Amino acid sequence: MASTNNQNPRPERRRKGRSPAVTVFATIGKVFGTLLLIGIITSVILCCFAANYIRTVIIPQAHLEANFVMNQTSTIYYKDSATGQYVEHLALHGSENRKLVELSQIPKSLQQATVAIEDENFYSHNGVSWKRTLKGVLLMFTGGDIQGGSTITQQLIKNVTQYDDVTVKRKILEIFTALDFDSTYSKDQILEWYLNYIYLGDGCYGVATAAENYFGKDVSELTLAESASLISITNNPTIYGPNSTVRMTNEDGVVTTGRERNKQRQELVLWKMWDLGMISEAEYRSAVAEELDFVREQDEKKPSIIYNWYDEQVISDVIDDLKEKYGYSDQIAEDMVLSGGLKIYACVDQEVQSAVETVYYDRSNLNLVSKSGQEIQSAIVVLDPEGNVVGLAGALGEKEGNRLLNMASGTYRQPGSSIKPLAVYAPALEYGVITPASSFDDYPVQVLGSSAWPANSYLHYKGLINLAPAIAVSSNPVAVRTLQQLGVETSFQFMQENLHIDLVEELTVNGEVKNDYGASQLALGGLTKGVSVMDMAAAYSVFPRDGLYVEPKTYTKVTREVDGVEEVLLDNTANEPEVALSTKTSWYVNELLKGVVNGKYSGATGTAAQLSGMTVAGKTGSTNTNNDRWFVGYTPYYTAAVWVGYKNPERIYYSNGNPAVTLWRKVMAPIHEGLENKGFTKPGGTTTVQICQDSGLRATEACAADPRGSRVISVTMFADDVPAESCALHKEVEVCTASPVVGSDGEAISGLYHLAGEFCPREANEALGITEGTVKTIGILDYSRESVGGATARDSNYLYSFLEAQGTCTTHTTAPVAPPAEYDPNSFDRNDPSTWPTQEQWPGFDPADETTYPDYNLPPVTTPTPGVETTPSVLEPTPPPTPIPTATPTEEPYVPADG
Ligand SMILES: [Zn+2]
Numbered sequence: 001m002a003s004t005n006n007q008n009p010r011p012e013r014r015r016k017g018r019s020p021a022v023t024v025f026a027t028i029g030k031v032f033g034t035l036l037l038i039g040i041i042t043s044v045i046l047c048c049f050a051a052n053y054i055r056t057v058i059i060p061q062a063h064l065e066a067n068f069v070m071n072q073t074s075t076i077y078y079k080d081s082a083t084g085q086y087v088e089h090l091a092l093h094g095s096e097n098r099k100l101v102e103l104s105q106i107p108k109s110l111q112q113a114t115v116a117i118e119d120e121n122f123y124s125h126n127g128v129s130w131k132r133t134l135k136g137v138l139l140m141f142t143g144g145d146i147q148g149g150s151t152i153t154q155q156l157i158k159n160v161t162q163y164d165d166v167t168v169k170r171k172i173l174e175i176f177t178a179l180d181f182d183s184t185y186s187k188d189q190i191l192e193w194y195l196n197y198i199y200l201g202d203g204c205y206g207v208a209t210a211a212e213n214y215f216g217k218d219v220s221e222l223t224l225a226e227s228a229s230l231i232s233i234t235n236n237p238t239i240y241g242p243n244s245t246v247r248m249t250n251e252d253g254v255v256t257t258g259r260e261r262n263k264q265r266q267e268l269v270l271w272k273m274w275d276l277g278m279i280s281e282a283e284y285r286s287a288v289a290e291e292l293d294f295v296r297e298q299d300e301k302k303p304s305i306i307y308n309w310y311d312e313q314v315i316s317d318v319i320d321d322l323k324e325k326y327g328y329s330d331q332i333a334e335d336m337v338l339s340g341g342l343k344i345y346a347c348v349d350q351e352v353q354s355a356v357e358t359v360y361y362d363r364s365n366l367n368l369v370s371k372s373g374q375e376i377q378s379a380i381v382v383l384d385p386e387g388n389v390v391g392l393a394g395a396l397g398e399k400e401g402n403r404l405l406n407m408a409s410g411t412y413r414q415p416g417s418s419i420k421p422l423a424v425y426a427p428a429l430e431y432g433v434i435t436p437a438s439s440f441d442d443y444p445v446q447v448l449g450s451s452a453w454p455a456n457s458y459l460h461y462k463g464l465i466n467l468a469p470a471i472a473v474s475s476n477p478v479a480v481r482t483l484q485q486l487g488v489e490t491s492f493q494f495m496q497e498n499l500h501i502d503l504v505e506e507l508t509v510n511g512e513v514k515n516d517y518g519a520s521q522l523a524l525g526g527l528t529k530g531v532s533v534m535d536m537a538a539a540y541s542v543f544p545r546d547g548l549y550v551e552p553k554t555y556t557k558v559t560r561e562v563d564g565v566e567e568v569l570l571d572n573t574a575n576e577p578e579v580a581l582s583t584k585t586s587w588y589v590n591e592l593l594k595g596v597v598n599g600k601y602s603g604a605t606g607t608a609a610q611l612s613g614m615t616v617a618g619k620t621g622s623t624n625t626n627n628d629r630w631f632v633g634y635t636p637y638y639t640a641a642v643w644v645g646y647k648n649p650e651r652i653y654y655s656n657g658n659p660a661v662t663l664w665r666k667v668m669a670p671i672h673e674g675l676e677n678k679g680f681t682k683p684g685g686t687t688t689v690q691i692c693q694d695s696g697l698r699a700t701e702a703c704a705a706d707p708r709g710s711r712v713i714s715v716t717m718f719a720d721d722v723p724a725e726s727c728a729l730h731k732e733v734e735v736c737t738a739s740p741v742v743g744s745d746g747e748a749i750s751g752l753y754h755l756a757g758e759f760c761p762r763e764a765n766e767a768l769g770i771t772e773g774t775v776k777t778i779g780i781l782d783y784s785r786e787s788v789g790g791a792t793a794r795d796s797n798y799l800y801s802f803l804e805a806q807g808t809c810t811t812h813t814t815a816p817v818a819p820p821a822e823y824d825p826n827s828f829d830r831n832d833p834s835t836w837p838t839q840e841q842w843p844g845f846d847p848a849d850e851t852t853y854p855d856y857n858l859p860p861v862t863t864p865t866p867g868v869e870t871t872p873s874v875l876e877p878t879p880p881p882t883p884i885p886t887a888t889p890t891e892e893p894y895v896p897a898d899g
């Protein structure tokens with residue numbers, strides 16, 4: 001589309017005209033002159049400082065290594081576990097939106113157009129145009145564009161380095177780097193790089209990509225008119241891009257389209273070329289008249305190769321590391337990886353990655369849809385003991401493209417309870433704040449708002465509880481209480497420095513200042529920013545690694561062949577492990593987190609992660625909104641972190657337990673098949689002691705006599721962690737088993753009886769007709785708990801204060817009375833009334849009626865022998881004496897039944 005109002009104009013050399021303003025300037029010339037003089041003097045002084053600054057700060061940094069050799073296929077290798085050899089895995093190609101060309105393929109007209117409009121003295125200056133720089137500096141001081149006055153070399157430096165900041169130092173550094181660069185590389189080389197890196201709108205970097213995009217042809221086929229049009233874009237693609245949708249209104253009130261503005265600038269470029277003598281007037285006229293034939297926006301083609309999640313992670317890690325180590329821009333780092341002939345040695349384990357893909361590419365493994373219609377998402381990272389990322393998936397379902405949102409490393413979500421071992425228990429054990437013997441009250445800590453806080457996912461409070469079951473069921477109050485003892489600052493610091501989890505010190509969100517210093521954040525996992533799946537896997541892998549932190553890596557090194565020599569660009573092999581925890585604490589944590597999975601504790605949250613014949617430890621996590629579900633679990637072989645949630649956080653409704661545990665197990669089960677269960681490292685020097693699970697101190701007989709059953713547990717720990725004191729919480733009291741305590745529901749409370757009163761029998765007493773004593777000694781918790789928000793704990797009926805309030809035995813309220821002795825009819829003597837029975841002893845006895853006499857039916861007494869049975873009256877035949885098996889002496893020694 002050619003411009004209509006300016007066809008074939010006669011090019012005019014532009015000259016400065018006289019303006020009436022000149023006379024005004026003349027009158028204020030003196031004032032201006034004085035100011036200028038002051039300015040110059042000030043400048044001289046400043047220059048002295050500047051010279052020193054440039055010599056010491058700028059010059060040492062002013063160097064750019066042009067590692068960006070292109071047009072070679074890069075290759076990812078992985079180690080074959082069978083042979084230990086690296087084998088070629090994947091050849092990388094630049095995306096279809098990125099084409100790199102050599103200068104020889106770029107038409108002369110485009111090269112000239114570039115020089116004409118961007119940097120007409122390109123071939124004669126030494127990287128910097130002093131005249132233009134001075135103009136730029138003046139513009140800067142008058143509030144103008146600091147970026148003005150850049151040469152092609154300077155623009156290239158700016159394009160290939162990642163710093164976008166606009167500062168004076170940056171500008172100065174750019175100038176000196178340009179001087180250095182210009183003396184290192186040829187003009188042609190610089191122009192070639194420049195034309196391959198400039199941004200030309202529509203997502204196109206480089207002239208070859210842009211030529212395809214706008215004109216549908218190879219860059220070498222561009223006409224003069226097209227070249228001028230193309231190079232016009234780079235000044236500001238939003239304004240001069242032919243496909244720009246921005247409408248601008250000029251001074252005359254005329255609205256212009258991107259295409260019209262591109263045409264105007266194209267004519268300016270052509271005029272410049274003519275002005276500089278690069279083209280003839282005829283060429284100028286013909287080019288201005290040429291109708292530009294733009295290809296309308298092409299449909300975005302799908303890339304022909306879809307990388308798997310692992311390869312994408314390797315690519316992005318190498319890009320990030322190249323940027324960090326060499327200071328390259330995104331674009332140049334990406335080009336190096338995709339077409340810089342690099343050899344990338346990846347850490348992937350094909351068996352693990354294949355297990356991950358089998359599960360993650362198949363949505364039927366977790367098929368949930370949110371209320372708003374989102375499909376459920378998940379991500380997983382699997383690490384080996386060396387810190388290699390051996391398997392990874394960044395989303396759930398068939399992978400349908402490249403550069404999709406990778407939720408394994410690129411998103412941050414709330415960890416919920418899965419933060420507890422990291423931010424609370426590991427540091428508390430490490431700093432000696434708690435031991436595996438410790439117990440806490442699973443009871444609210446405070447009233448928050450109007451309710452008791454924190455609540456538990458199991459909707460009740462258990463009361464006094466040992467650490468291991470508290471972790472297994474994921475008690476929130478216990479985590480908060482432990483954090484309170486540890487200290488929020490210590491926890492924060494441990495997370496950042498030892499486990500390398502980035503927390504927020506201060507962040508303003510919707511005008512509210514937030515940070516991660518608090519119990520909700522550190523004990524319950526409601527972080528300001530959240531954590532990535534990769535970070536969680538790395539932090540948990542410290543436990544099975546006996547306390548060593550290793551930064552997770554997806555590649556060992558990246559090399560490039562230069563003149564037949566393999567040159568290392570990036571090297572991860574020398575990453576030294578850092579001590580994050582002692583081996584002792586690691587072992588403690590391993591034991592505690594085994595309890596989440598192994599089924600030892602009822603209500604444990606991770607039992608669905610059990611693998612047959614393999615030791616598994618881990619921790620679940622969920623947030624109170626149920627937007628995020630986690631399981632980070634490990635075996636002696638692998639650590640895997642799994643997150644489940646929706647891309648835009650939304651409540652997960654899932655009735656089969658924790659979906660993260662389900663996916664974790666589906667991936668981990670096949671990769672552990674046939675592996676020997678070697679367990680975690682158990683350090684020497686441990687001892688097993690009997691501990692009261694309510695007090696956390698050494699168990700006494702009272703602890704064993706708790707009405708709920710013995711509260712004594714065996715805890716294996718290091719000698720110096722064994723508590724010296726014995727439980728003082730369990731108090732021995734006497735209760736009467738004849739008087740059960742009835743709870744508010746009308747049911748007898750199991751094992752609980754009223755306190756024995758003075759009349760409760762302590763032992764059998766034949767005389768008093770008591771067959772057995774009903775008084776028993778039990779151990780009851782002498783623990784007082786201050787009510788928080790009226791909450792009750794499951795052990796509240798077993799506290800002494802409760803028992804005491806029930807009063808004493810309701811059965812034995814009076815002194816026992818001896819029952820009347822039974823009347824012996826043989827003692828009856830008709831002649832001695834003192835031997836006669838009372839009416840109670842012999843109802844119906846009437847001294848006047850012989851038939852009522854007790855001896856009336858008795859046979860005549862022969863010789864009554866005391867101590868010998870007088871009845872039965874009929875002699876039975878005596879059985880032949882048989883040898884009675886007396887209290888059989890056995891071979892085994894006597895063992896007391898309560899031993
Ligand atoms: Zn006790």
Ligand SMILES: [Zn+2]
Pocket residue numbers: 736737738739756757759760761774809810811812
């Ligand atoms: Zn009693």
